Amino acid sequence: MEQQNQAVPGQVQQLQVEVDDQTAQGVYSNLAMISHSETEFILDFIFVQPQVGKAKVRSRIITSPSHMKRLLMALEDNIKRYEQRFGEIKVTTQVEDKKIGFYH
Numbered sequence: 001m002e003q004q005n006q007a008v009p010g011q012v013q014q015l016q017v018e019v020d021d022q023t024a025q026g027v028y029s030n031l032a033m034i035s036h037s038e039t040e041f042i043l044d045f046i047f048v049q050p051q052v053g054k055a056k057v058r059s060r061i062i063t064s065p066s067h068m069k070r071l072l073m074a075l076e077d078n079i080k081r082y083e084q085r086f087g088e089i090k091v092t093t094q095v096e097d098k099k100i101g102f103y104h
Contacts, residue, residue, distance in 0.1 A: 041068040
């Protein structure tokens with residue numbers, strides 16, 4: 001007989017997350033493009049090399065609107081905690097960044 005893991009109300013269930021070596025290395029991105037439909041958000045993370053007229057999408061994440069909102073809240077919370085510890089994050093204008101950053 002198979003044993004099933006059923007969530008007990010009020011009990012936090014642990015999630016074991018594994019990451020392979022290549023994914024753990026991560027990829028650098030200095031541009032993100034965000035688009036959406038009624039049912040999903042698409043986040044493209046891109047690397048733009050200076051003086052090159054071409055860029056490549058390094059990673060694409062497709063997620064639901066409710067998960068996107070939870071991600072936004074988690075990012076806001078993490079930025080708040082980061083700034084409390086290390087100081088305010090300075091955001092330059094697109095002109096100063098040579099138009100590299102986040103677009104929607």
